[in-house]
Amino acid sequence: MTIKQSFERLATETDTDIAIVGGGLSGTLAATILGRAGYRVTLIDRHRIVPDEFRVEKMSGSQIDTLQRLRLLGPVSAAAVAFDEVIHMRNGRMLDRTNDRQFGFLYSRLVSALRAALPANVDFVVGQVNGVQTGATRQHIAVLGQDEMTAKLLVLATGMGDILRRDLGISHRSVAEKRSLAFGCNLRPVGTKSLRHMALTYHGTSDGIDHMNLFPVPGGTRANLFVFRDPRDPWIKSLHENPKDTLAAIFPSLIETAGDFDIVGKVDSWLTDITIAENCRQDGVVLIGDAFQSSCPATGIGVSRLLTDVERLCTAYIPQWMAETAFDRAKIAAYYDDPQKQESDAIALQLASHRRNLAVNTDLRWRTRRQIHFLRRRAVHALEKLSPALATKLYRHAARYVKSPARSPA
DSSP, rough: OOOOOOOOTTTTOOSSEEEEEEOOOHHHHOOOOOOHTOOOEEEEOOOSSSOOOOOOOOEEHHHHHHHHHHTHOOOOOOOOTEEEEEEEEEEEEEEEEEEEHHHHHHHHHHHHHHHHHHTTTTEEEEEEEEEEOOOOOEEEEEETTSSOOOOOOOOOTTTTTOSSSHHHEEEEEEEEEEEEEEEEEEEEESSSSSSSSEEEEEEEESSSSSEEEEEETEEEEEEEEEEEOOOOOHHHHHHHHHHHHHHHHTTTTHHHOOEEEEEEEEEEEEEEEEEEEOOOOBBEEOOGGGGTTHHHHHGOOOOHHHHHHHIIIIIHHHHHHHOOOOOOHHHHHHTTTOHHHHHHHHHHHHHHHHHHHHHHHOOOHHHHHHHHHHHHHHHHHHHHHHHHHHHHHHHHHHHHHOOOOEEEEE
16 A cells, blocks of 8 residues: 655645554454444554464453454454363363353464455555654654555554554553463374364463363364463473473373374463553553553453453544544543453453462462362352252352452452
8 A cells, every 4th residue: 555645734634544553453353443433544564464473362251242242253253163162170170161152263364354354444554663753633653665654543552562652652560570371282183083072171280380271273273271480490391392291291181081182383382471551641642452451361351351442442432532633641541541441451460460379379378269269160060960040140140250350259
């Protein structure tokens, strides 16, 4: 795409209504919603083809409800494999099972499918943004090797690492450094066409092991492992070099439960620092997703946070702002102060701390809470066999309990 030069334009005119920097999941979802609403949107990303990156690979529950509400479930489901039952194991024994619609996918294929479904009034620009100037009425975006672009509003969906935020004086406060590790690999059944269970979650017993998910994705089965260990731990090296034996050692009866398997290809890994953006209440620019606050992958709430950011910004605030001529910091602040966003952000931080304590804390208080946590799940599962209706009520009560940031989810 060629960007028209703007030097002859009136002061109130811009090349686009909204420029979104970052064409990953959050940026592409935002561009789709805003494009459908009739705004002129420009989505900018360095990559024409989405690179194979280890990011979110599973969605469930309220995340699917949100996608359906936003009319985004179609392209997501088309790029994923749906499944409805997950068997939960711990210490070689069945813990319980959940019955809920979930989707397994590969991140790059999902984002590619969403990009392919972008509305016609969304322009996709391939290029590296190397500078921005922001203000209440006009944002200037410099794309390397292309003409400068102007927009009424700038949305940063750039994830956790980019220089644009530094250019704007936006810093990040660290909440937890290098404590959460996620691993992903592909499994192939041995001697059979499929594993014994379509989806299986194996919970750790402590020692920094949180849990591992086995679930279907297009073309195979994916394993996601979440741990809280020092990245310099020799155990990490053994996982990369000999993944099958390492997994079998930390999850008793894994092969007996799932069936024999081989690991195909390399083990992907992702080290997460949990950070929160500061000094981001500025004229003309707003942050969404990990660009504002990163999430611990073990909690599974990162997509929920992302969707909350996208939905509140694109359906509640931008329509209000577009009716005005200026996007000053007072208007921008309303998005960051949104009660639903703040609750989502607070829950993510609380769950990150809780999951880590369940996995690594060995004092009496947390050993007791760990036992209660899993005993409660076994009790509800046993009750489910006798009274499914009552068990459903308890599951719903537990979900409300977890969602209250003033309470502990244990």
